Amino acid sequence: MSVQSLPAETAPGAAAAPAAPRRRRPPRALTAVLAVALLAVLAAVPLVADPFSTNTVSRILVFALFAMSLDLLVGLTGLPSLGHAAWFGVGAYTAGLVSTHWTSEGLVTVLAAAVAGALAAAATGWLAVRSGGVYFLMLTLAIGELVHQLAQSLSSVTGGSNGLFGIPSIRVAGTPLTLAGYVYWFVLAVVLLGALGLWLVAASPFGAALRGIRDNEGRMRSLGYSPFRYKYLAFALAGGFAGLAGGLFAGLVRIVNPSDAGFTTSALMLLAVVLGGAGTLWGPALGAAVVVLVRDTFGPTLEGHGPLLLGLVFIVAVYVLPRGVAGLADLRRGRRRAVLPGTDEAPA
Amino acid sequence: MLGWFDENLVSILNGFAIGALLFVLAVGLSIVFGMMDVLNLAHGAFFLVGSYLAVNFVAGDSWGGFLAALGVAALVGLLAGGALSGMTEPLARRPVLDQALLTLGISLVVAEVLSIVYGNDVRSVSPPPGLDTSVDVAGSAYPAYRLMLIGVGLVLALAVWLVVERTSVGALVRASVADREMVSAMGIDNRKVKVAVLGIGSMLATVAGVLAAPVYGARPGLDETILLLALVVVVIGGLGSIRGALIGALVIGQVESLGRALLPDVASFILFGTLALVLIVRPRGLFAGKVAHS
Structure with missing residues (x-):
């Protein structure tokens, strides 16, 4: 959760700086110290934790990247997707198939997964981004469910409802990573690079344009931007990062099920984004940690009914945390809303 | 052509039966969104509640159980819709x-509660007596229950059309789809309309669940499939259009049945x-209203 803390001080302020010059931010030095400390803690996890906990933290990292990729759509572009697990699933299946049939070289598999996720999102995204709001929600749900059904019905390729199992362990430079610790470090490195990529997208002029489209699409259009092109690119990019997370997931747990691409996974990730605070990147990563912990750690003690608890958390979160945990941090700092609806968000 | 039609008659009829079910289900979803701007993603879950109620009540071979299931499901749907209306009220702004x-x-x-109460097994429900047989339709044997479903769908479509086009309640519905604030400015209490609309919409979902139980049974995950x-x-x-829900349901019914066959x-x-x-x-559906909901 190290890089995730970086965007907080850059993302909301970068675009809206002219409109709110007196906005208080945490000092850069403090953020940097926190980031380095978190990075150190994360890097040290396999040294101090048992393999099971290390594995859990690995999964949290993967889902944090997944949630951040969804935040690119939901928080940054204002496109609430209920089918984002589709690209995660596409990435996971791609990585699984590549490592089973070709090579399990870690970088090759996750890059193939990212490319596959982006291509799959690009293939269907043009239809979804034509619409906004609730229509987008429904269309992405339909697209996601289609991918889910494909994973189930193309059993000769995907293993059907049994899932794709027996995925060989990740190799780095030809050496298979068998210890949970080495796999963890590989996952951590890729997740950090992915998070850095997402943060760069969010901080770039492209990201500012996305925020502009989210806040006032008509105005952006009148300024000469093509919302469709930006949204489409954001959709494909988000699919690519979700695919990257999926590729890591396949290498980590070494089995992929159709449900990994399904509605429940999508809904849980949307919960992570909402819970953490959409648009901040670090918030959704935190939300993903909560979701994974509740589902995988408390779930077994609830006889596999973790989603029940998550559903209740979801309902409560909608009421009491309209801006997520990240919104709480803003309140504490004395600013009620990071982005005002009418704020001039046009990029300089 | 006629030969092809004969061969696929069962699939086509199945398509109509699925279409009838989907219409009952979708018209509730559509009205609730069209009138109240609430996209009820719990619609599929309400449907599944109806299906499981059918599992509970339709134990013996009697109409009593089936009708009791319908009645209880309708009541549960109304209450659930009312509760949902109350829960969405703080989020209205x-x-x-x-x-x-x-x-x-x-x-x-x-x-999740349903899977805790009923377990994860697939439950099947038998059609009420008299409808559990097959009827001869143009040379092919076809389950009588599904024919009845087609009939129910037609009757309901007609009833909804009559209510919406010919009554003052229907005028209120049409006016609310077009411009809710104006309706409220005319002195109609928006909150009461919302409770009624969500209640009836959810009732349609639970009733559709009971009606579908003899065809689909009841199992976890069915709610998502149906919601989709x-x-x-x-x-x-087109959201908010009743005609659109009917045409859409018939098209998707055929896609699901004839397409799969x-x-x-x-x-x-x-x-x-x-x-x-x-x-x-x-882009806004076949029969989208003149007022675009974004």
Whole structure:
């Protein structure tokens, strides 16, 4: 959760700086110290934790990247997707198939997964981004469910409802990573690079344009931007990062099920984004940690009914945390809303 | 041509039966969104509640159990809709997405509670006596219950059309779809309308669940499948349009039945392809109202 803390001080302020010059931010030095400390803690996890906990933290990292990729759509572009697990699933299946049939070289598999996720999102995204709001929600749900059904019905390729199992362990430079610790470090490195990529997208002029489209699409259009092109690119990019997370997931747990691409996974990730605070990147990563912990750690003690608890958390979160945990941090700092609806968000 | 028709008669009839069910389901979803801007993602979960109620009540071979299931399901649907209306009220000033997220959370909770109560096995429900036989339709044997479903769908479509087009309640519905604030400015209490609309919409979902139980049974995950189909129907037809829900339901019914029978490998693609095709030609659905809901 190290890089995730970086965007907080850059993302909301970068675009809206002219409109709110007196906005208080945490000092850069403090953020940097926190980031380095978190990075150190994360890097040290396999040294101090048992393999099971290390594995859990690995999964949290993967889902944090997944949630951040969804935040690119939901928080940054204002496109609430209920089918984002589709690209995660596409990435996971791609990585699984590549490592089973070709090579399990870690970088090759996750890059193939990212490319596959982006291509799959690009293939269907043009239809979804034509619409906004609730229509987008429904269309992405339909697209996601289609991918889910494909994973189930193309059993000769995907293993059907049994899932794709027996995925060989990740190799780095030809050496298979068998210890949970080495796999963890590989996952951590890729997740950090992915998070850095997402943060760069969010901080770039492209990201500012996305925020502009989210806040006032008509105005952006009148300024000469093509919302469709930006949204489409954001959709494909988000699919690519979700695919990257999926590729890591396949290498980590070494089995992929159709449900990994399904509605429940999508809904849980949307919960992570909402819970953490959409648009901040670090918030959704935190939300993903909560979701994974509740589902995988408390779930077994609830006889596999973790989603029940998550559903209740979801309902409560909608009421009491309209801006997520990240919104709480803003309140504490004395600013009620990071982005005002009418704020001039046009990029300089 | 006639030979082809004969061969696929069963699939076509199945399509109509699925279409009838989908209409009952989708018209509730469509009206609730069209009038109240609430996208009820718990609609599928309510449907599944109805199906499980049918499992409970339809034990013996009697009409009593089936009718009791229908009655209880209708009541449960009304109450659930009323509760949902109360729960969305504090979110009325927030974006539409927040209400959709709330219903998403409710659907997760309801689906999990159902799986705790009824387990994860597939439950089947037998049709009421008299309808559990097959009827001879143009040379093919066809389950009588599904024919009845087609009939129920037609009757309901007619009833809804009559209510909406010919009564003062219907005028209120049409006016609310077009401009809710204006309706409220005319002195009609929006909150009461909302309770009624959500109650009736959810009731249609639970009743559809009971009606569907002898065909689909009841199992975990059915709620998502059904919600997806209903959403596709509503998107194709246009949110808030009853005519659209009917046409969309009939189209998707045939896609699901005839499409799966003729081209089993690409059935999912046909479903998505139909959706894509309609949206390319008519981005807001076939029968979207004049007022666009964004």
